[in-house]
Amino acid sequence: MKEADSKRILVTGGAGFLGSHLCEYLLTQGHDVLCVDNFYTGTKRNIAHLLRHPRFELMRHDVTFPLYVEVDEIYNLACPASPVHYQNDPVQTTKTSVHGAINMLGLAKRVKAKILQASTSEVYGDPQMHPQSEHYWGHVNPIGIRSCYDEGKRCAETLFMDYRRQHNLNVKIARIFNTYGPRMHPNDGRVVSNFIMQALNDEPLTIYGDGSQTRSFCYVDDLIRGFDLLMQSPNGFCGPVNLGNPGEYTMLQLAERIVALSGSRSSIVFRPLPSDDPTRRRPDIALARTVLEWEPMVALDEGLARTIDYFRQLRMGERDDEVDIPESFAGSLRNHSLQQSGMSKM
Helix, strand or coil: HHHHCCCCEEEEEEHHHHHHHHHHHHCCCCCCCEEEECCCCCCCCHHHCCCCCCCEEEEECCCCCCCCCCCCCEEEEECCCHHHCCCCCCHHHHHHHHHHHHHEEEEEEEEEEEEEEEEEHHHHEECCCCCCCCCCCECCCCCCHHHHHHHHHHHHHHHHHHHHHHHCCEEEEEEEEEEEECCCCCCCCHHHHHHHHHCCCCCCCEEEECCEEEEEEEEEHHHHHHHHHHHHCCCCCCCCCEEEECEEEHHHHHHHHHHHCCCCCEEEEECCCCCCCCCCCCCHHHHHHHCCCCCCCCCCHHHHHHHHHHHHHHHHHCCCCCCCCCCCHHHHHHHHHHHHHCCCCC
């Protein structure tokens, strides 16, 4: 990338699971990256290997308060994304989604920056339409135990669209379906990390319900590539656009795959299904395929194997901080991006 093409990019929630991968990817593309995080769920371990990078800057900040910086693009990822974390302080979760969106939109308006909102498939609630397309308005319980996250993200989408209509702001909205991969928090309560940690400890894998409820799982590299393609899409396209893997698996199928791939001796046990837990979730990605020329490339078994290896090393205390971006990661993402965008290497 030419120096003239380099941008100053703000990533809120940049020390989290998705945010750290995004920061890493943007650095490989030649950009200057400002990572902002309050470390409520993010961790410095996720971005330790970036701290000595000359184009990386870290700032501790809570997006519920205004931020005064000069940037060209903003990725707004700040918000707890797992039930364990967002239900621990539901009021703060809603404030992060709503106040955070207002503050980042205000910043984007002031500096005339393009801004991407990391929304979620949770805006569809427990869907009555399957698979879920962007035209579906959802089936959400506004007073349930998950609503702090669901409704907070729905309100953030409203704010983004109103800023576009009222202030002509260049906004992008990504609706993220279940994503997994290295740097997931081992105790965040999400099904992939739960199952892997239980399997590595040879503990029973806990399935809530009868195991027939389904999810679609997207490997993190694929999602980050989708973020980039969405941000670089024509100004007239704002989304929302589903980003997820349309492959659909039951919880029982996922548990059995993780046991097999990890070589675990774990059994599987069943517990009552939590309140408001969706029974089916699968993205319709026709829009992403058409407009972004994006679709997932990493198969479930391949992604799970990489994630299991990460958690195995984390559990054994073998993961050391890296001083440089791993070339294998940088090269694979760069090549995927170039293939999808039809660009040649500069």
